[in-house]
Every structure is written in C-alpha cells, then in structure tokens.
Amino acid sequence: MTRFYPLESSVLHSPAWFVPFDEFAQRARAADVSTELERFDPAENAWVRQDTPPIRTPSAVIAYPELGRRRGPGAQPERFRVRFGAIGFAPLYPADGEDFDASLTGVEFTAYPYDDDTPPAVTGEPRVVRLLPSAAYPYGPGVRTVYGVVVAHGVPVANALVEARGVTSRDGVAWLERTLTSAAGAFRLALRWEGELVAGPPPEQVFHLTATERPGRTGALDVRLPAERNSSHVIEIVEQ
The missing domain is CATH 2.60.40 (Immunoglobulin-like)
Structure with a gap:
C-alpha cells in the first residue's frame, strides 16, 4: 500500500x-x-x-x-x-x-x-x-493528432521534444502542445487548438511543428490540415 x-x-x-x-x-x-x-x-x-x-x-x-x-x-x-x-x-x-x-x-x-x-x-x-503524452498515449475520441518520426541524417532520434504552438484567432489565447519521441523516434502529437488559417478552396489550417534534440540541434515542419492529417510526417534535425 x-x-x-x-x-x-x-x-x-x-x-x-x-x-x-x-x-x-x-x-x-x-x-x-x-x-x-x-x-x-x-x-x-x-x-x-x-x-x-x-x-x-x-x-x-x-x-x-x-x-x-x-x-x-x-x-x-x-x-x-x-x-x-x-x-x-x-x-x-x-x-x-x-x-x-x-x-x-x-x-x-x-x-x-x-x-x-x-x-x-x-x-x-x-x-x-x-x-x-508519449507516442502510445490513449487520446480520447475526437482528439485530432498528427504522427511521424524525428530523424537526424536518416537515423531516428529518441526522446526528442516535438512542439506546436500558436494563438487562437477569436480571443488571442496562446496554446502549446508537445510530446516526446519514442526509442524509435516516433511521435504522435495532439492538435486540439486551431492553427494558422489559410483561405481555400478548401480552407485549411497550418501548424508549425518543431523538434529539438538539444540546443543547436533542431528541426521544423509545417503540417496542413485536414489535407495531411493521415500522412506520416518526417522532421529532420539539423545543426544550427
């Protein structure tokens, strides 16, 4: 006990x-x-x-x-x-x-x-x-997520920090979502808030993802939803 x-x-x-x-x-x-x-x-x-x-x-x-x-x-x-x-x-x-x-x-x-x-x-x-939340986090029904892998020179990066942040258009509230990659470099990130609105057709939202291994070793990727929701995304870590 x-x-x-x-x-x-x-x-x-x-x-x-x-x-x-x-x-x-x-x-x-x-x-x-x-x-x-x-x-x-x-x-x-x-x-x-x-x-x-x-x-x-x-x-x-x-x-x-x-x-x-x-x-x-x-x-x-x-x-x-x-x-x-x-x-x-x-x-x-x-x-x-x-x-x-x-x-x-x-x-x-x-x-x-x-x-x-x-x-x-x-x-x-x-x-x-x-x-x-890890790559295996049991998100509930209706939670929008994107997934993929973080790599450096083609090698998966374990325990990398993956983030997305933005500001809501209606009331200007800042939001942040983040996760850590698995031992195989895999990530699954929730995107519960709205991204940067892009006029259509069809209208889309753009989310700016970043991945960090350590200071000076980061990567970035833009994800467009809903078009790329079911795609596997690759974030490449580069030396700054």
Whole structure:
C-alpha cells in the first residue's frame, strides 16, 4: 500500500520533493506514477540503483526525506537522481526554464547530511516533473493528432521534444502542445487548438511543428490540415 503522510511533517528535511504533472490534462497526477532512485558512486563512477521507497502525500508530492539522515562530522553530501514512469507518458526532465536536452535520463539532486539536532546545509525545493503524452498515449475520441518520426541524417532520434504552438484567432489565447519521441523516434502529437488559417478552396489550417534534440540541434515542419492529417510526417534535425 502507498504510504501517505502530511506534507508539512514528512518532507521538512527532504533533499528533493517532486510533483508529477499531467501536461495534457493540466493537473497533478498521483496515481500510477512510478519512480526509480539511483545514487552516484564516485568510486565506480556509475549510478547505482537504490531500494529506498518514496513517500507520497495526499497532494501528489513524492519525497525522499530519509536520504540525508546521517550522523557524524564526516558525513558528506551525496548525489542522487530519480527516473519517473507512467503508462502512456514520457517524463520531461529539464526543469521549467531550462534548455531541453534529449540525453537527460532523470532529475538529479544532492542530499545534504542532517540529524535530529542539525538541519541540512541546503534544503530541497519543490520541483514539478511534467509528464508529456508519449507516442502510445490513449487520446480520447475526437482528439485530432498528427504522427511521424524525428530523424537526424536518416537515423531516428529518441526522446526528442516535438512542439506546436500558436494563438487562437477569436480571443488571442496562446496554446502549446508537445510530446516526446519514442526509442524509435516516433511521435504522435495532439492538435486540439486551431492553427494558422489559410483561405481555400478548401480552407485549411497550418501548424508549425518543431523538434529539438538539444540546443543547436533542431528541426521544423509545417503540417496542413485536414489535407495531411493521415500522412506520416518526417522532421529532420539539423545543426544550427
């Protein structure tokens, strides 16, 4: 059974606490989110999987408050990282405001030592972990999607960020849809909003898709709907 504790007491000294966020539904997601914790071993220069279970609060926060509890003057900070998983989703590891990089494989943090008398030198801050729809996301009936693959020199690019953004014509509200490619470079992107209107006949909407592997390696493609809705699209990553 999942352990639930009040947020105020359980994560007071947690080196990290996370809020998984379903970006498609625009709400925190508590159910069916798994985590895998790893500690960096300097002697082996490798990440080692840990058995420490997380604490989950009623407000969907995931925390590891026991990681830094170590006594003695020789206790040193330790590096950890957490990988997230949820069926139909792909975790976006860069934090909000950070540049995207497909090579990131988890959220890293440092656990500073503390005990009952001495608080940690640095306290953890809340971190939203955005869960984007994956290529296998079960979109409901009526959700318009486009699909395809992201490649670089003909080779599929895994974990690339695919985005489409625009502004509604009626009220000027900005919108954003995004997804991450599969291990085979495949993507399936929802387009729930209106694109750039193009006069017909027949009238169409143009959506500007971008794909990012890392800073300086991006690609772009325009998709015209409804004409190209059932086409498989290829976005080519190029060096900027």
